[in-house]
Amino acid sequence: MGDKKPILDLLQEELIILDGAMGSLLIDQGLPAGAPPEIWNVSNPDKIKKIHQKYFDAGSNVVLTNTFGGSGLKLAAYKRENSIEEYNRKAVEIAIESCPENGYIAGDIGPSGTFLLPVGDITTIDFESNYQEQMQILADAGVDLFFIETMVDLQEAEAAVKSVKSVSKLPVFVSMTYKKTKRGFFTIMGNSIEQCVASLQKLGVDAIGANCTIGSDDMIELIKELNLLTELPIIAKPNAGQPQLIKGETVYPTTSKDFAKDISQIVKNNARIVGGCCGTDPGFIEKIVQKIKR
């Protein structure tokens, strides 16, 4: 990993390319339905490593560790909370092994899958201790930054940011997931883009954005709105459309070519950190790089 420049310095100079999906690729390679993807950090590390390498080869500056569901609360849903240390530490080791000298490793943090009252029975304190545990492991194992993503509840995202700030001084990127309603973009908990930006900025995050739920076409409009609300670097990581099950196969309708075209527009709308979410693969990243970097 040597003496590469800090990611925030790189961000001043150029667009940052993230990776694409992990989970859907693992499923393609035989991860059984119902198993948390993090188990392969231990039982199938070579497959994870290969995916990271393919993303770096395709032109990703940053790959996300296979730890999206690696928090205690989420693993508890699979009765695997005792493996939190192993799953997260191994994930970082695998990512570091696959990382070229100028590459970066982001500790990936997804939602806990639990909800505050009245939807669920969780408190913000539960959220914070949940994330602190995972983030400490990721920080100790040597990630370069944290990537908090797919958050549906601003309060949970806030708890995650506070947790990371309490265990580490590394950069923090935060990406919420919004759905498109007749009144504009909101999280399912009803947080507007404006609320999310105001609150997360105050907490001192280093980049802010949106991923998942919507496809690259709707993301163009979302990023335009987001850009009017913040001076922070903007992240965009859309899906390749909405998944469909056709003859037993999961199919995402957006092609890599159309996706890259949308990303190019998203970059024109001022996103500085781009990648793909569900349904994307290294081929998508390659197309993005061709379209916007060369």
Place this chain on the structure above:
Amino acid sequence: MTFTEECKEAILRGNIDQAAVLAQKVLDEKLDINDAIDAFSLAIREAGDLFEEGEFFLPELMRSAEAMKAAMTIFEPVLKEGKEERILGKVVIGTIEGDIHDIGKTLVAAMLSAEGFVVHDLGADVPVSTFIEKALEVNANLICISALLTTTMVGQKKLIDSLKEKNLRDRFKVLIGGAPVSKQWVEEIGADGSAENAVSAVKLAKKLIESK
């Protein structure tokens, strides 16, 4: 504000305590219980419409459903006494085995229960056999089975196939749910329907029960 308007406001504001107070008032002051239930029901439907319009989100809808439930719980003993039981039907609901996403399912359960269904929520990661055992045990009218992942959606097909094998397919209506569920999938596996969201799910459940 009229009493009906007060009922409506309690539900739309998701004021659980106020909904219970108003329901108790109906009993204490011997007001017309059916009028009150109609008022509460109209309000929960309006909450549903607001959700569909993007005015309400998960927390608001959940609170409205809870408020409705609080009122109905107070009415329940009286309704039973008067043999005016307003049970619309019995539902067994859960997220399929291998899938731990249960927010959509929980919301549908809350809305069904608010509307007067008796709901047995089996939680998430539920094996096909458990759905069927429970449905037989409680003599359910309706089985609702949720899957958020395209990889676990096949469990919905398994449930229907298993019902067919056991010659039980005609005994229950089966509704399937989850973000990736399409009309095409409903037809392919022979389910009785699916809905875009919790509100439409309740409408569909009522329609299916009435047609049975």
